[in-house]
Amino acid sequence: MSDEETPTPSPIRDVLIVGASRGLGRAIAEAYADRGARVVGTVRNPDSEPPTGVETERLDLTDPAQIAALRARLDGRRFDLLFVVAGVSLAPRWQAGAETSDDDFDTVMRTNVLGVMRTVEALQDLVDPAGTIAVMSSGQGSVANNTSGGFEVYRASKAALNQLFRSYAARHADDARSLLLLAPGWVQTGMGGPGAPLTIDESVPALLNTIDRRRGVAGLAYLDRNGDTVAW
Numbered sequence: 001m002s003d004e005e006t007p008t009p010s011p012i013r014d015v016l017i018v019g020a021s022r023g024l025g026r027a028i029a030e031a032y033a034d035r036g037a038r039v040v041g042t043v044r045n046p047d048s049e050p051p052t053g054v055e056t057e058r059l060d061l062t063d064p065a066q067i068a069a070l071r072a073r074l075d076g077r078r079f080d081l082l083f084v085v086a087g088v089s090l091a092p093r094w095q096a097g098a099e100t101s102d103d104d105f106d107t108v109m110r111t112n113v114l115g116v117m118r119t120v121e122a123l124q125d126l127v128d129p130a131g132t133i134a135v136m137s138s139g140q141g142s143v144a145n146n147t148s149g150g151f152e153v154y155r156a157s158k159a160a161l162n163q164l165f166r167s168y169a170a171r172h173a174d175d176a177r178s179l180l181l182l183a184p185g186w187v188q189t190g191m192g193g194p195g196a197p198l199t200i201d202e203s204v205p206a207l208l209n210t211i212d213r214r215r216g217v218a219g220l221a222y223l224d225r226n227g228d229t230v231a232w
């Protein structure tokens, strides 16, 4: 099929971003709002400065009662895109996984794995049958590409997230929706730090283009911001 014959996917008009208080999630929510989409963005702390042009909801995704309450408040809404962006990384880069404190391990896993997947499961029925469910993974979630080590528990959390989202996709094999695990690159945010090679403005537009290009393509993909496949 030539480019001229490729059907233009319908625009993303209604968007739900989980983790929109700062960093990548905030920038993604504001970028969709700038495009004219109706955007709901969740923040954990109600005192957070709301993202510009975004309807703000509250969610700490480690609290199942808050997930259920958000689902109830959004009842009857329909989204073209659900993007769960929230995540944490706690340990210093070169701390061995076995040296991580129980509390840090629990927080990273409950947030990046259990909280993210509970949020997906609870909110997925609000997503249009031809829509997109995206989850922010990381290149560090790739087991195959881990030759350098570092950020051991964070890496493990993203690999576990990838595995659970892959199982979700297997359970929804007949689903027409686009299911995306996305790796934004190493970006200058609170998590990425000021020395990261990419700015938010270098990562977020590329991510949005990749989401656009996968719109209407059923099934799971693990992609970097440019749309290239990441090895599992």
Ligand SMILES: NC(=O)c1ccc[n+]([C@@H]2O[C@H](COP(=O)([O-])OP(=O)(O)OC[C@H]3O[C@@H](n4cnc5c(N)ncnc54)[C@H](OP(=O)(O)O)[C@@H]3O)[C@@H](O)[C@H]2O)c1
Binding pocket: 018, 019, 020, 021, 022, 023, 024, 025, 043, 044, 045, 048, 059, 060, 061, 062, 085, 086, 087, 088, 111, 115, 136, 137, 138, 139, 183, 184, 185, 186, 187, 188, 189, 190, 191, 192, 193, 196
């Ligand atoms: N920056 C990078 O280089 C990079 C690379 C690969 C992947 N990622 C992933 O991209 C995502 C965003 O990261 P970022 O760089 O933008 O980090 P960030 O600036 O530290 O922002 C993290 C976001 O996650 C939210 N969050 C954390 N725990 C939460 C919880 N329990 N419930 C709800 N929200 C929670 C934070 O909310 P609060 O404001 O309330 O803390 C904040 O909005 C993460 O999943 C991260 O793993 C980042």
